[in-house]
Amino acid sequence: MFGCRKVSSGILYCLLALLAAFIAAPSAMAQDAAHTSGADMAVATHEAPPFAMKDDKGKWHGLAIDLWRKIAAEHKLGFHFEEADLADMVDGVADGRYGASVGALTITAAREKKVDFTQPFYTTGFGIAVRNESPGFLSMVSAFFTWSFLKAVLALLTLLAFVGFLFWLVERRHNPEQFGEGWGGIGSGLYFSAVTMTTVGYGDKSPQTSAGKAIAIVWMFAAIIVISTFTGMIASSLTAGHLQGAVTGPDDLPSVKVGSVPDSASQGWLASDRIPFTGYATVQDGLAALRDKKIDAFVYDAPILRYEVKSGKNMDGLRVLPGSFGRQDYGFALRQNSPLRESIDVSLLHAVQSDAWRSEVAQVLGKRD
Secondary structure, X not given: OHHHHHHHHHHHHHHHHHHHHHHHHXXXXXXXXXXXXXXXXXXXXXXXXXXXXXXXXXXXXXXXXXXXXXXXXXXXXXXXXXXXXXXXXXXXXXXXXXOXXXXXXXXOHHHHOOOEEOOOOEEEEEEEEEEOOOOOHHHHXXXXXXXXXXXXXXXXXXXXXXXXXXXXXXXXXXXXXXXXOHHHHHHHHHHHHHHHHOOOOOOOOOOOOHHHHHHHHHHHHHHHHHHHXXXXXXXXXXXXXXXXXXXXXXXXXXXOOEEEOOOOHHHHHXXXXXXXXXXXXXXXXXXXXXXXXXXXXXXXXXXXXXXXHHHOOOOOOXXXXXXXXXXXXXXXXXXXXXXXXXXXXXXXXXXXXXXXXXXXXXXXXXXXX
């Protein structure tokens, strides 16, 4: 008897839960649909030049903002912008505070679990901003004591010793005056191989045997390649990081002080490589810290960094490394199962494939690396 009551209670509970779900779903859909009839929808955004910016009068503009306005006008969507931080741009849409989020919002798996994203309207990657410093004297000198440079020197000395030993081996019995027995003769062979490679040719040492002359001819031509290779290794050792700065790419980040914006996609990218960073509330704050030498590199969305460094005040001493790293897709965030998504996607794809959009992006962001 009691078992039947428990079963009946369970069925009743399930029916009530299903009824609540059916009531809530049409309510959310009706709320979204109401915006098409002129009701005002709150749209979250966050300053991220040049995609979302606010002028002196508080009016929002930018690549993403203007694109949303065009699509909203096409579908007669009533809306107003509200400023939010990056976390609220997702959570606010998920809990119903906002009907959408517009700006430089990266599509990620974690965010997709909370909201529905439109098709991407811009694809980019992460950028690394560094100080544009000229190396000092000590920095240039220290380049000669790197492991890569020492390996090149050891390889060259080994080759010179081997060739010098060959000269001594074939000359020691027939030319003892110049290549005598013992370590002194071997040293003479090393000396002769070195002056031959560098084309100094003092003439104080020379092979007398046919085998020695043959080795000398081969070594003369081979030395041209050896010198060219060694010169390239020295140049690489000096320029890879020392003449360009401490950071030349993502591989250098673990060994320097890095900054970024918390709750951003760049945080996830750094975390995936276990790179610790100092958090800054805005990109401008992070770049200022970089300029003031509080950090050695600042990581964020590549187009936003380039725009800030190019147009920002007091950013003359900074630069963004060429290229971008990883991948980011910017999209608009909508409520899950929003009836607006399909129509917005169609309009969005038409817009971003137009010549007008490409021209606007190129004018604002310039040519891509």
